[in-house]
Amino acid sequence: MANKKRSQSLYFKIKDDLKEQIISRQLKADDRIMSEAEICEHYKVSRITAKRALDELMWEGYITRKPGKGSFVTYHAIEHLLNGFYSISEEIRRNGLIPSVKLLEFLVLKVEDTVVSEELKARLGLSGSDGVYYIRRLRLASDEIIALETSYIPAQDFPGLVETDLQRGAALYAVLQARYGCEPDRSQELFSAHMVSKKEAQALGVRPESAALKVVRISYAADRPVEYTERLFRGDTYTYKVELKKHKTAGENE
Numbered sequence: 660m661a662n663k664k665r666s667q668s669l670y671f672k673i674k675d676d677l678k679e680q681i682i683s684r685q686l687k688a689d690d691r692i693m694s695e696a697e698i699c700e701h702y703k704v705s706r707i708t709a710k711r712a713l714d715e716l717m718w719e720g721y722i723t724r725k726p727g728k729g730s731f732v733t734y735h736a737i738e739h740l741l742n743g744f745y746s747i748s749e750e751i752r753r754n755g756l757i758p759s760v761k762l763l764e765f766l767v768l769k770v771e772d773t774v775v776s777e778e779l780k781a782r783l784g785l786s787g788s789d790g791v792y793y794i795r796r797l798r799l800a801s802d803e804i805i806a807l808e809t810s811y812i813p814a815q816d817f818p819g820l821v822e823t824d825l826q827r828g829a830a831l832y833a834v835l836q837a838r839y840g841c842e843p844d845r846s847q848e849l850f851s852a853h854m855v856s857k858k859e860a861q862a863l864g865v866r867p868e869s870a871a872l873k874v875v876r877i878s879y880a881a882d883r884p885v886e887y888t889e890r891l892f893r894g895d896t897y898t899y900k901v902e903l904k905k906h907k908t909a910g911e912n913e
Contacts, residue, residue, distance in 0.1 A: 669704050673712040681721050681732055682895055690732045692722060720803060737800060740900045744846060747798060747806075747890075748830060756800040760830070763862065764795040765822035767814060775887070779811055782877045783884045790814035794825065797862065798890070805896040807862045810888040817841070835885070843878040843885060850874055850899070853891060863893055870894040 677693070680686045693701065698709035713730055716722045724730045737754045739745070748758035770779045771787035779785050791811045798806040810831065812820070817839050824834050835841040853873035860867040871891045878886040 669702060670708050670711050670715075673698060673702055673704070673709065674715050677712065677716060678721060678895075681716075682736060684736070686732050688732050692730050692732060694729055736895070737805065737897045738900055739898065740902065742902065744844065746830075746832070751800045751805075754800070757802075759799045759802070760828045761797040761799065762794070762822070762825050763797060764793065765825060766793040767791070768793050773811065775811065775889070778875075779887055782887050783811070783813055785813060792817070792820055794831065796825075800896070803896070804862075804864050805893055807859055807891045808888060809890075810886060812886055813884075816883075816885060831886075835880075841880045841885060843880045845882075846876050846878040848874055848876045855891065859891060863891065865893060872897065872899075 677686075680692075686692060692713075695706055695709040695713065698704065698712065699706055702709070713722065713724065717724055717730070720733065722730045723733045737751060737756070739750045751758040767790055769787065770776050770785050770789050770791055773779060773791065773793065776787060779791060780787070783791075785791070790813075792814055794808075794810040794812065796808045796810075797804055798808055812831075812835075814820070817835065820834075820838070824838070825831065832843055835843070851873045853871045854868050855863060855865060855871050857867045859871075860869060863869075863871070865871075871894050874890045874892065876886070876888045876890070877884055878888070
């Protein structure tokens with residue numbers, strides 16, 4: 660029993676070590692990682708333990724294993740410089756990946772029947788009896804899930820919006836602009852740590868209680884609030900980067 664526990668703890672350590680090297684970009688896409696034999700020698704573990712660590716990394720999408728050649732990094736974390744109004748799809752393209760969207764749910768609800776009713780009243784200026792479009796989608800980058808997105812759009816401002824408008828990966832902002840002449844041009848975003856629920860984990864393809872980055876966005880068009888969205892980014896797929904500069908005041912020493 661003691662040997663089994665030790666084997667399990669070593670497997671987790673090896674997996675976490677290699678995953679950290681990949682996420683931190685010490686190992687980049689297409690880089691070769693240690694073979695089973697090299698892991699055995701470096702960590703002083705059995706071949707079974709080494710194989711299990713590599714298999715787990717492969718199942719989670721971090722590496723691919725090529726018979727006779729070795730194991731190679733496939734993971735590509737998206738790095739997003741946060742310096743202005745942006746489109747998730749455009750940021751994915753800037754990272755050399757292909758954006759796509761999968762529609763999960765489209766409903767028309769009363770504000771009072773949503774789980775964020777108070778936020779919708781405060782952020783969008785709606786009453787409990789007002790209707791909203793509830794749009795739940797997956798965001799993907801080159802067919803890999805990166806985020807679960809739930810949007811609430813005031814129904815009174817966009818009458819006649821239907822599910823088919825958003826099928827086949829149509830961009831929400833593009834639909835609002837084409838059908839209603841509405842072009843969001845400003846947003847506020849709130850960032851927080853989040854532990855995914857069982858339902859969220861199933862959608863994201865991660866384990867329940869995994870860490871995620873929660874981003875709440877309120878978007879405006881001509882200073883009118885038109886969207887409240889909650890995005891849950893997988894903790895291992897998306898990184899926001901902010902550059903800070905000190906603004907010198909008059910008379911400040913150089």
